Amino acid sequence: MASGLGALVIGLAAFTLPSAYLTESPGPVFNTIGEIQESPVISVHGADTHETEGSLSLTTVYVNGAPTSTVRVFDALRGWIAPSVDLTPHELVYPSGTTREEVQQRNQAAMASSQELALAAALDHLDVDYTVELSVMQFTEEAVAAGTDEILIPGDQMLAAEGEEITGLEGLRQAVNEAAGEPIELTVVRDGQPVEVEVPTYQEADGEYYVGIMLATEFDFPVEVDIRLEDVGGPSAGLMFALGLVDTMTEESLTGGVNWAGTGTVDPDGTVGPIGGVAQKTVGARNEGAEHFLAPRPNCDELEGRLPGGIEVYGVEDVDQAVAILEAVRDNDEDFLAGLQPCGR
Structure with missing residues (x-):
């Protein structure tokens, strides 16, 4: 009896031990053409700006695990069961010895860089020289x-x-x-x-x-842009920042009042690059009311069998294609949309 009780205690204690995994789960979304605390997320100076409608939301992922937090064995098992949570071995993401401060600094630098790259991509789409x-x-x-x-x-x-x-x-x-x-x-x-x-x-x-x-x-750049967004890091907001800037500097609304979300890095020439956590981001977008989602084309294979219901996902290769898709949905251009390559289905 005593040995059995001891084994039970040891087994329960094992569930509280730190695991060797990181978990990725759906995070919040932020509308790039909206406001945070009554201030616009995007402000443009030195160019004509226009009223926007609908939403062009960037999406995020909660990443838990060392060195920023602790994922215990119980948390890892729970994540393994949850369909919208992914587990990744810690060493595949962070080199040994990486500190919490280093991760935060890296994410902040990547976010700042993504904002600059987004402005470059937006200006490139609008044929504005820089x-x-x-x-x-x-x-x-x-x-x-x-x-x-x-x-x-x-x-x-x-x-x-x-x-x-x-x-x-x-x-x-x-x-x-x-x-x-x-x-x-x-x-x-x-x-x-x-x-x-x-x-x-x-x-x-x-x-x-x-x-x-x-x-x-x-x-x-010939224009100045202020982007108000705190406590969000990483480079994956580039595409949605670029689209928010294009919408802000374009007379006709890109969305026509439709709620969009998306993710993807972006290059100055508008090239959209792959990101992590795309499955979690589609779930987070759907949970926040997005009707349509833009994903980097290279990430579409990761969405096979993992798309949540109630949201349409489009794979994109560059900002020009993303704008064309936004306009096609706005204008109900069924022929254009029918010719698109499926993403995740």
């Missing part, structure tokens, strides 16, 4: 081990990858992934002259390929 430069800052340990720091030097300005102009980070990431571990040909400006170099690429545990170059991005 300038951008990407230049080498420093290298990761993996890049140094591969000898990249002997090929590139801080200050090199990126021009092209495999002969294609680089307009932003997403375009460079795409080119590196297409290299699939082979060296990639980059064209840079050094001391005022174009130089072509071959740079090694390597694969990380997440399956993505990298060159290990940390870049500085410098924009010169």
Whole structure:
């Protein structure tokens, strides 16, 4: 009897131990063309602005687990059962030794960057000129081990990858992934002259390929934008910020009063990149009343069999396509919508 009771106590205690997993669950949404505490989320200065209607909401995911919080064994088991919660081994997301402060700083920096990239993408869609430069800052340990720091030097300005102009980070990431571990040909400006170099690429545990170059991005915009949104981090709001800016600077409403939500990184040329937690974000959007959802086309496979009822999901590759879909739904253009490739169905 005593041994059985002891085993029960030990078993119950095991449920309270920290697990080796992170959980992702649906988070709140924020309307980029709405207000927070009676102040607009987006304010544009130096350009004509117009009244908006409906919603273009960015979506978020609650990520729980070390180093920002603790997911205990019981929480992990509960998440494993819940259809809208995903479990991910901690080491696949955060390198060993990552601190809570480092995660917060990284997320804040990514959010600030996504706002700049969104403005660039919005201006590109609206055919408003601006300038951008990407230049080498420093290298990761993996890049140094591969000898990249002997090929590139801080200050090199990126021009092209495999002969294609680089307009932003997403375009460079795409080119590196297409290299699939082979060296990639980059064209840079050094001391005022174009130089072509071959740079090694390597694969990380997440399956993505990298060159290990940390870049500085410098924009010169003809308008100023203030985005009021606190306690939200990461780069995945870029697409919805861009659409909110386009809607704000366009005379006719993009939504026609319809409630939209979405997610995706964005590059200055409007390219929409994949994100994490897309299944959770569609659930969170549906729960907040969104009727339609924009997802990065590369994420559509993750939604197979996981789409919640009551919301229509569209896969997009760039801002131009996203705007075209918004307008087609607004105008009830059934022929256009019928020709779209399904996303998650």
